[in-house]
Amino acid sequence: MEDSAVTASLVIAIDGPSGAGKSTVSKELARRLGLAYFDTGAMYRAAAVWLERHGALDQPEAMPALIDGMPLELNLDPDAQRFVLGGDDITALIRTTEVSTYVSKVSTCLGARDVLVAWQQRVVARERTAAGWSEGRGVVAEGRDITTVVAPDAEVRVLLTASEAARLARRALEVHGKADAAAIAATTDQVVRRDRDDSTVARFMDAPPGVTVVDSSNLTIEQTVRAILDLIPG
Numbered sequence: 001m002e003d004s005a006v007t008a009s010l011v012i013a014i015d016g017p018s019g020a021g022k023s024t025v026s027k028e029l030a031r032r033l034g035l036a037y038f039d040t041g042a043m044y045r046a047a048a049v050w051l052e053r054h055g056a057l058d059q060p061e062a063m064p065a066l067i068d069g070m071p072l073e074l075n076l077d078p079d080a081q082r083f084v085l086g087g088d089d090i091t092a093l094i095r096t097t098e099v100s101t102y103v104s105k106v107s108t109c110l111g112a113r114d115v116l117v118a119w120q121q122r123v124v125a126r127e128r129t130a131a132g133w134s135e136g137r138g139v140v141a142e143g144r145d146i147t148t149v150v151a152p153d154a155e156v157r158v159l160l161t162a163s164e165a166a167r168l169a170r171r172a173l174e175v176h177g178k179a180d181a182a183a184i185a186a187t188t189d190q191v192v193r194r195d196r197d198d199s200t201v202a203r204f205m206d207a208p209p210g211v212t213v214v215d216s217s218n219l220t221i222e223q224t225v226r227a228i229l230d231l232i233p234g
Contacts, residue, residue, distance in 0.1 A: 010138035019167030040143030045094035
């Protein structure tokens with residue numbers, strides 16, 4: 001499908017493991033199609049920061065209520081994404097290695113997931129039907145369980161994957177600015193452990209019926225974007 005030929009209220013749902021390229025590809029799709037860009041994983045990171053500030057990272061029974069009251073504001077512009085927590089811009093903070101070390105405490109808590117999934121479903125519904133950032137035109141949502149739980153009725157549902165070697169190299173480049181042996185070794189635990197932990201509560205390593213697998217191991221960003229654009233109903 002041509003970039004400009006977009007139907008109204010389009011929702012593209014993308015699942016996949018760490019380092020598969022979900023964020024980069026999703027942002028580019030949103031830019032080209034004029035859609036909102038929704039990084040649901042960033043919500044878990046924001047929640048982790050909120051819970052850490054309340055000393056509740058090891059209190060799963062307290063997490064749902066605290067997250068439900070979290071004063072989080074989202075900017076879904078793919079070129080100006082912002083996460084503001086209680087007036088504090090945490091966009092850079094949530095990407096730090098420190099937050100990465102404890103975000104799984106939130107993502108593996110079923111009560112916390114229930115609250116965040118409901119929140120994510122409201123955001124997707126708003127962007128599909130109301131005057132959100134994209135004026136109700138639609139959204140590219142990426143993360144875990146997006147194709148099956150958050151937006152199972154999305155027009156396009158994709159499992160974006162890649163080989164472990166490719167994913168580790170990409171994440172090392174993103175975090176350390178290089179993908180040599182030392183950088184990859186420093187990144188391995190973060191990527192493998194996060195995927196292992198999250199796979200106990202979310203489905204993002206295999207594609208259920210209706211979800212298309214796109215393996216980006218040997219694809220450029222442009223080729224991956226094009227593969228997903230071709231899935232949009234014409």
